[in-house]
Amino acid sequence: MRALLINPPYQTITSNWGVGHQVPLGLLMVGGALLDAGHEVCLLDAEATGRSCAQVAEEVRRLGPDMVMTGHAGSTPAHPVCMDMFDAIRQSSPDVLRVYGGVFPTYHDEQVLRDHAAVDVIVRGEGEATIVALAEALTHGSGLATVVGTTVRGPDGVIRNPDRSAIADLDAYRTGWELIDDWDRYQCFGRGRAAIVQLSRGCPHRCTYCGQHGFWKRWRHRDPVALADEVERLHREHGVRFVTLADENPTTLKDVWLTFLDEMAARDVDVEFFATIRATDIVRDAGAIDTYRRAGLRYVLMGIDTTDPDVIEQIRKRSSTKDDLTACALLRELGIHPIIGHIVGLGDETWAGLRRASKALALYDGDYLNAMYAMPHSWTQFAHEQAGRAWVQPDQRLWDYRHQVLEEHHLRPWQLFAAVKWLELRFHLRWRRLRRLLLATDPIQRREAWWTAWHTGLVWLMEIVEFLWRASSRRVQHHL
Ligand code: B12
Numbered sequence: 001m002r003a004l005l006i007n008p009p010y011q012t013i014t015s016n017w018g019v020g021h022q023v024p025l026g027l028l029m030v031g032g033a034l035l036d037a038g039h040e041v042c043l044l045d046a047e048a049t050g051r052s053c054a055q056v057a058e059e060v061r062r063l064g065p066d067m068v069m070t071g072h073a074g075s076t077p078a079h080p081v082c083m084d085m086f087d088a089i090r091q092s093s094p095d096v097l098r099v100y101g102g103v104f105p106t107y108h109d110e111q112v113l114r115d116h117a118a119v120d121v122i123v124r125g126e127g128e129a130t131i132v133a134l135a136e137a138l139t140h141g142s143g144l145a146t147v148v149g150t151t152v153r154g155p156d157g158v159i160r161n162p163d164r165s166a167i168a169d170l171d172a173y174r175t176g177w178e179l180i181d182d183w184d185r186y187q188c189f190g191r192g193r194a195a196i197v198q199l200s201r202g203c204p205h206r207c208t209y210c211g212q213h214g215f216w217k218r219w220r221h222r223d224p225v226a227l228a229d230e231v232e233r234l235h236r237e238h239g240v241r242f243v244t245l246a247d248e249n250p251t252t253l254k255d256v257w258l259t260f261l262d263e264m265a266a267r268d269v270d271v272e273f274f275a276t277i278r279a280t281d282i283v284r285d286a287g288a289i290d291t292y293r294r295a296g297l298r299y300v301l302m303g304i305d306t307t308d309p310d311v312i313e314q315i316r317k318r319s320s321t322k323d324d325l326t327a328c329a330l331l332r333e334l335g336i337h338p339i340i341g342h343i344v345g346l347g348d349e350t351w352a353g354l355r356r357a358s359k360a361l362a363l364y365d366g367d368y369l370n371a372m373y374a375m376p377h378s379w380t381q382f383a384h385e386q387a388g389r390a391w392v393q394p395d396q397r398l399w400d401y402r403h404q405v406l407e408e409h410h411l412r413p414w415q416l417f418a419a420v421k422w423l424e425l426r427f428h429l430r431w432r433r434l435r436r437l438l439l440a441t442d443p444i445q446r447r448e449a450w451w452t453a454w455h456t457g458l459v460w461l462m463e464i465v466e467f468l469w470r471a472s473s474r475r476v477q478h479h480l
């Protein structure tokens with residue numbers, strides 16, 4: 001079976017002007033499983049190479065695979081682009097099998113197959129075992145109608161095959177790193193070549209606005225020593241110097257997490273890490289917190305989400321303002337950059353509430369603020385709770401946490417946008433933060449800090465340009 005994996009041409013301000021393009025980990029993991037099962041696999045990264053849908057279709061025609069496969073980490077906003085791309089491929093290569101996977105298609109499988117003739121198969125949930133079973137079924141001509149974990153089109157309509165159970169041993173599969181033909185395309189935080197890896201899948205928590213715990217079914221982890229070996233290999237063989245942990249909750253089991261960090265600390269590899277970690281777990285690890293820095297952890301995103309204790313309760317964050325403050329202080333003492341994830345729109349926003357949030361966020365004294373808008377993804381409890389709330393943004397391309405979707409009662413969209421930009425500006429221009437930036441003595445750290453400040457600023461500015469551009473195009477359309 002000749003399979004072509006395509007990272008779709010979905011472009012974002014955050015990647016193009018901010019952190020940089022990242023390896024398409026989901027596709028590489030699916031690709032690794034196919035390679036080990038003896039199939040021929042190629043990767044076409046249309047996002048990082050800036051190809052259009054027409055150019056992708058032309059490339060597919062030239063390569064002539066049996067099966068093309070796509071999926072994207074930003075699975076909801078990338079969905080319309082994936083569909084445009086499959087439409088173009090269908091026109092130029094009508095016989096190639098088109099397979100679609102990832103979070104959004106998993107939860108909208110039947111609707112996607114009904115609405116888009118260009119999609120043949122949807123792989124639901126984690127893809128490794130299912131894609132191998134699908135390729136086997138195609139190779140042996142046994143038909144698609146029985147492949148567990150897929151949704152397919154049958155003669156009498158859509159067929160939803162049974163769910164596949166979660167992979168029990170994550171180390172049984174490997175990432176197809178050899179599919180990357182140019183490592184220089186993937187860079188992060190100005191540190192040079194970058195990769196993404198997973199120590200674990202899933203999350204034991206149940207925050208109402210997040211659906212990731214349901215997607216992976218249960219929390220599982222890889223062998224932490226094997227992962228450290230893999231990171232070391234990526235560094236020595238491909239010159240990778242920055243690694244993002246894609247885990248929802250890598251710290252779930254303290255001994256597994258600290259074993260991974262100890263292993264990294266014991267190896268002489270110049271690799272820094274980004275990870276998303278709950279404040280409560282950082283506080284739990286206070287006694288061993290030095291290992292975080294020795295292992296190379298450099299940026300930690302904490303989903304502080306809201307500074308309002310009532311909303312913390314309402315979204316079931318199971319955290320507290322006290323833990324959040326302690327966690328930020330612990331990280332900062334070690335020179336690890338706390339990035340504060342803050343969500344607007346979980347409750348009803350008001351000017352007074354946003355002013356309070358701005359003051360409270362400043363108290364955490366984090367280094368970066370990632371302000372996001374609440375998204376009513378259909379597979380979350382939050383979406384059901386907010387069912388009565390109108391949408392101000394029906395365009396799915398903008399359901400990316402960087403654009404407002406849910407209506408606010410007290411603020412019009414331009415007011416909320418202005419408030420969020422003000423929140424970001426005020427946070428990043430705080431004197432304590434600026435002093436750290438200006439007084440950094442280590443030349444490498446200073447260069448990184450300025451790189452990040454510059455790119456954060458560019459994203460901030462480009463989002464304003466984009467907002468104004470959209471507003472003026474809407475006005476022009478209205479007049480026409
Ligand atoms: C790492 C990460 C990033 C990185 C790298 C993304 C990348 N290029 O890979 C960065 C920081 C760049 C990033 C950016 C964005 N991200 Co992001 N990101 C993540 C994160 C932390 C992990 C994603 C990941 O790699 N998971 C591990 C892989 C293995 O899982 P996977 O991709 O789902 O793949 C598996 C299955 O889904 C399936 N599968 C997937 N694709 C396919 C395809 C086929 C054919 C098959 C068969 C199977 C299959 O098989 C895979 C293996 O089992 C998640 C949060 C989380 N912890 O889940 C958010 C997350 C995925 N990101 C999200 C979003 C919205 C974005 C942005 C759009 C935000 C923005 N506005 O800029 C951008 C998109 C930019 C871009 N060009 O990628 C949302 C997506 C929400 C949704 N479901 O729609 C998430 C869930 C975070 C959240 N807040 O909820 N992200």
Ligand code: SF4
Nearest residue numbers: 203205206207210248
């Ligand atoms: S937001 Fe984070 S902690 Fe909460 S359920 Fe999702 S992944 Fe887990």
